[in-house]
Amino acid sequence: MSKPNVAIVGATGVVGSIMRNLLAEDRDRWGKISLLASPRSAGKELKVGDETIVVQALSAEAFDGVDIAHFDLPDEVSAEWVPVAAAKGVVVIDKSAHFRMDPDVPLVCPESNPQDVSHRPKNIIANANCTTLALIPSLAALNEAFGLKEMRVASYQAASGSxxxxxxxxxxxxxxxxxxxxxxxxxxxxxxxxxxxxxAPFGAPLVMNVVPKVGGWKDGGWTSEELKVRNESRKILGLPDLAVSSTCVRVPVAIGHSQAVNATFAKDVTVEAAHEVLRNAPGVDVVDDPENMVFPMPIDSVGAKGTQIGRIRQSLDFPRSLDFFVVADNIMKGAAENSHQTAVLVAQELAKK
Structure with a gap:
């Protein structure tokens, strides 16, 4: 087929602005670009590289001729409009939480399960939570090499996650x-x-503080964000029995989610072996020279398309286990870049037809 036509739904938002930049960087791959948003934003003119594109109001007709649509809308709005676009033959890549655990909707992180984009009976592909996406590239590589059995995670999540x-x-x-x-x-x-x-909106002051609650409260004192880390990691990695414990904390950082991880594997693992695996892992930047104060930090992650990992240590008291620290820009890799990577896979598939 010819170059696929692409729509950004939620084009005026923070993630939408980054999506526009990513499409501009990769402009030769795409056909017509449409920008969709709420009726109050219709008529605005936005830039995609050198192009000026007029924002259209979200409607069924706006998807005519569109091949791939990136959705960045609240859960309840995506629940209404994603099926509308999918029914018109559009391949939808949705960033909301609404479809992620649907068994007929693949949950894709291209560094882990790129093959799953082709298995989309509802014509919908879900983008994982930004916290999960910071973890997956490293975990996928380590799992392939050593067999991931369980992990304990504490997240330090930026204010922009709200x-x-x-x-x-x-x-x-x-x-x-x-x-x-x-x-x-x-x-x-x-x-x-x-x-x-x-x-508001964190439930407590965030400045000069940390708030050990991200998301809504669920049964047993867990939050929705903590359960997403568990359930989404299992689905993306294809490990339905993966044991996961997660505590998610909001911290006074603007951009960049950080996570301290203890991971246990089926095989023996060393720091040296992990370094070798991770240096060759797609989407992973090993930043690990602690003696020279070189390790992942959110301040250095802003704008980065991949993830960073460092402070890799052999666990002292847990056999076959590593401790490490991972960081990613929650708006870039955690939303826009992952969606763009997924769209590229779809475009490559469509080009073969």
């Missing part, structure tokens, strides 16, 4: 508390300065 609202809240809180000093009284002062209004 969208534009979260990012703006962090900056506003930081401005409010600038100049506070004093030991032992700072916590109390922060509460006083911010007041209850600044509990």
């Amino acid at each position: 969208g534009k609202e979260g990012l703006e809240a962090l900056y506003e809180q930081a401005g409010k508390v600038a100049g506070l000093t004093g030991l032992g009284t700072v916590g109390h002062e922060v509460r006083e300065v911010l007041g209850e209004d600044f509990n």
Whole structure:
């Protein structure tokens, strides 16, 4: 077929802006580009590289002639509109949580299960949660080499994981508390300065604090984000019995999700062997020279299309286990780049027809 026509649904958002840049970088691969958003954004002019494209209101007719659509919408909106696009023959790559655990919808991280893009009975491909996507490239490579059996994860998630609202809240809180000093009284002062209004959207102040809750509360005291790490990792890696324990924490970082991981394998594993595997793993950048203060940090991950791994250590008390630290830009790899990589796989498949 000719070059596939592509739509970005949610084109005016933060992820949509990065999607536009990624399409511009890879412009020769794509045919017509359509930008879709809510009716209030219709008529806006946005740039895709050197092109100026007028935003269309989201409608069934807007998908006429579209081959691949990137959706970045709230769960309930995706639930309504993704099937509309898919019914018109569009291959939908959806970033919401709504379809991820549907057995008829592949959940794809191209570094792990690229073959799954071809098995899409509903014409829908799901993009995993940004926290999961920071983990998977390293885990996929280590699993193939050593056989992943179980993992324990603590995440340190950026404010932008709550969208534009979260990012703006962090900056506003930081401005409010600038100049506070004093030991032992700072916590109390922060509460006083911010007041209850600044509990949104994290449930508590984030500046000068961490909040051990990401997502909604679920049975047993777990949060939805913690369960996503468990369930999505199992599905992407094809390990339905993988034992996972996850604690997700919001931290006062703008962009970049970090995770401390303890992983146990079926085979013996050493730091040296892990380094060799990871250096050749797609989407993985080994940043691991701790004696020279070189290790993954969110401040260095911003804009990076891949993931970073470092602080790789042999576990002292757990046989066949490694401890390590992974970081990824939650907006780039955690959303836009993964969706773009998936679309490239679909485009390659369509080109053979």
